[in-house]
Amino acid sequence: MSRKQHTRNATGPQGPSQRQLRAGELIRHALVDVLREHGIHDEALAGVSITVTEVRLSPDLRHATCFVEPLGAGVKTAETAGQEPVIIKALNTHAKFLRGQLGRLIDMKYTPDLKFRHDESFEAASYMDRLMDDPRIRADLDRPTQSEDEPEAAEQDDGSQAAQGAVGSKED
Structure with missing residues (x-):
């Protein structure tokens, strides 16, 4: 070994x-x-x-x-x-x-x-629970983030680009 x-x-x-x-x-x-x-x-x-x-x-x-x-x-x-x-x-x-x-x-x-x-895992878990119950942190968790909004915008952009590409190919 x-x-x-x-x-x-x-x-x-x-x-x-x-x-x-x-x-x-x-x-x-x-x-x-x-x-x-x-x-x-x-x-x-x-x-x-x-x-x-x-x-x-x-x-x-x-x-x-x-x-x-x-x-x-x-x-x-x-x-x-x-x-x-x-x-x-x-x-x-x-x-x-x-x-x-x-x-x-x-x-x-x-x-x-x-x-x-x-x-100390019980103390750490209760500390995390207290953090999650804090109103400031709860407000941050409830607010939508940009990363959640971006995929929708990216899907819309992809759809419009695909439509433009299809139109462009018909003209050629």
């Missing part, structure tokens, strides 16, 4: 392989089971429901990045404002325990090392 194949990044131009995606989903489902059934005895995680949104694996399937979101964290309140970093830190502290529990549930040659990250 060439050197490039060994150092290929999981998020390169081709994206993750089918094997990485399948193993990521397997680990995500097993991790949800571990968090629900076994739980973690930590003050930071007491009473917090955690949603595992995605698991991304390295090409060799030995390292997993788990994207998590505290349930109900999409609505920011004074109570949940600074909660995500504490929860992520607590999950990363207990990553070895979770890896051990995960190894009992999945049938893989190697149980990957776990690293937890906060999933």
Whole structure:
């Protein structure tokens, strides 16, 4: 194998392989089971429901990045404002325990090392929704653009040029 194949990044131009995606989903489902059934005895995680949104694996399937979101964290309140970093830190502290529990549930040659990250896709989606609801942006979206008007004008020009060409050919 060439050197490039060994150092290929999981998020390169081709994206993750089918094997990485399948193993990521397997680990995500097993991790949800571990968090629900076994739980973690930590003050930071007491009473917090955690949603595992995605698991991304390295090409060799030995390292997993788990994207998590505290349930109900999409609505920011004074109570949940600074909660995500504490929860992520607590999950990363207990990553070895979770890896051990995960190894009992999945049938893989190697149980990957776990690293937890906060999933920011929900925040990005809510930001985009707020942008689309902004009256100034809505006015721009509702206004017809020049590119929509130009094809009609081009069709009219083509029709008149074709008619002139036909008339010109009859005269010759």
